Amino acid sequence: MERRLAAVLIADVVGYSRMSEVDEEGTRVRFHADLHQLFEPKIATHHGRLVKTMGDGVLVEFHSVVDAVHCAVELQREKAERNAALPPEQRMVFRIGVNLGDIIVEGEDIHGDGVNIAHRMQVLAEPGGIAISGTTYDQVRSKLTVGYLALGERMVKNIAEPIRVYRVLLDPAVERSTIGATSTPRAWAIFAAAMGIAVFLLAALAWWQPWQAEDDASVALVDTRPSLVVLPFDNLSDDKEQGYLADGITEDLTTELARIPGLFVISRNAAFTFKNRASLPSEVSTQLGVRYILEGSVRRAGAEMRINAKLIDSTTSGNVWAERLDGAWSDVFDLQDKMVGEIATALKLRLVTSHQVASIAGGTNNLAAYEAYLRGRELELRERPEDWVEAVKYYERALALDRAFGNAAAALAWMYREAHWTEARSKVLGLTQDEARSKADAYFTQAAKNPSPAYYRLLTAKLNQMQRSDEAIAAAERAIALDASDPSNYEWLSMAMIFNGRAEDGLGYLDAATRVDPAWSRWRYLLAGLAYFSMDRFEEAVVAFEKIAPESKETSYWDFWSNYEGLMLLISAYGQLDRHADAAAARERLKPYLAQAQEPEYTGLMAAVEFPFKNYVDLERVLAGLRKAGVPELPDGFNPKPEDRLDGDAIRALLFGHEIQGRNIETGEAYRRVTAEDGTTLITVGAWSDQGRSTIEGDMLCSIYPTRWRFCGVISRNPDGTSAQKNKYRLILQWDRFEFSMVK
Structure with missing residues (x-):
């Protein structure tokens, strides 16, 4: 074993995991093309040695630290030029870190502190950028035509002393200067200007949102926190039916620990993949990317209970903390609080008072209500219709015992909301669709009085559907603030971002969801596909939509919607790519889902309702693909003559500021609509x-009603109609047909 001083360069691809999820083979090919065409020639030119590749990373050794940084600069500059000539979906962006330090040489490989620090520098680099250690900066600061930004001292994992960190600035305007140092008047002027901007930004940000997604470098910084997973606690009670208690305590501990500042906690979903599995700490650590593992057991005998728990450091397999907690079942909340506090102490972290947060997050102090809720939760997660019926009963019992139990009210609002979408699902709960909708609205109102993360997720969904994505983003951020360990919170925020016209930010939140739960669901593939589609990256969108695999067996109640909407968008993506045979095949694949949703056919109007984008340009992208794929715009073969069809301006002139009256053509019910100039709409159909609120989107009239969501339709003149008969115009929706005339 040899030790020596060397310059170490480590490069890593930004977002490689997400890119591989969408196109594994294409991503691998592009990485190896960069390796052979760019990295290897540059490394040779600067007298370096390629030690090895590490998945999506490169480890290089140099005898000269100047050569190492010079190589890094040329790599990033040339890579930026190459990326500029490529479409976004083919661009591969690297971070590079460089360190001068002591390394250990074993055969052809190297390791040691010198390599570890280079890796941490890479993590601190911006996408497309370079970060270097203080020892590197001291040797190169006056030798290269670049500038530097001093980031100060940072603690680095497994290194006792803090390390000075600098970012290399490739802008010629700051050449040979160091921002953050006082070596020259010019550098100080640049630094002062930067500080002025920073003060302005701080004034604009009235409060910090630690859950707000930033660039991948920031995510990497977050990942330096202590990381932990709560594995499912074993049920050691004589009554094996009480497994729901152990599951509930596991879930509550996950949520409470995720609220500790400075601690990263993996989701309940990811943890429960290890339920009833004997796994080594190293296996759990490798699969989930965590260091600490909390495991334990629950035994309940009558009114007494015992919780055994231990916190394991996966790097040593040794216990960091272990405790046996005995008490009455009535002490369960205090026992959980004690565990959270002792774990925080063991990890040297500051604890937020859990009782205060729990009350804000929709919890309860009623033991009977808590136990009923846990039983309902266990039944709901079985994903079987017959279990949902029983779950509703337990949730309703929990809410009857504590009317302020926000989690129970939100769970009921979710279940009734999902039931009301189709007649078959409403019947499972013994209700009509209107009755299910009414119950969903009532429980949602109750959940708002003591909001939980589930309430904010539901609020996000409702706001998205009502085309209020700005507010939906705020609601999803609140859900994350209350429970940063739940991947669905990030996924709902991703959807809100995409509908808001911020598809790239939406992809970033899918990365955050993947960090807390590495397993990709059909729902996550749908969101990734929608984001890529919204960025005109149709090939990548197709790959994501096809990974939903709608023909495979549904494993979750929610799979239906991912399959259904994924096929809708897949047809449009194939249309945009002029892959007409694939589009036709996808239309056939959609038909069984249309039958379940009681839809006779897929149309452009239907897509306009399903995808409530804030900006019409994003909806038009979907509609254009459908037209190219041969999907009809209107249902039932209805196709008014071009000269009879009203465009957007004509619809606005006809309706806004006026009252219309007529009837539903199919039912004969009276139809009355009053639309103000600002789009506020009063509508009556029968009872x-x-x-x-109404808006004009393209040549469609779209309206949103709180009790009936969103409708879009087209208006045409009726050649045989008259004002007196109130049938001068026709309004065609996906589900209804109206004839009317303007009366005021």
């Missing part, structure tokens, strides 16, 4: 009435 139903509501107040909503």
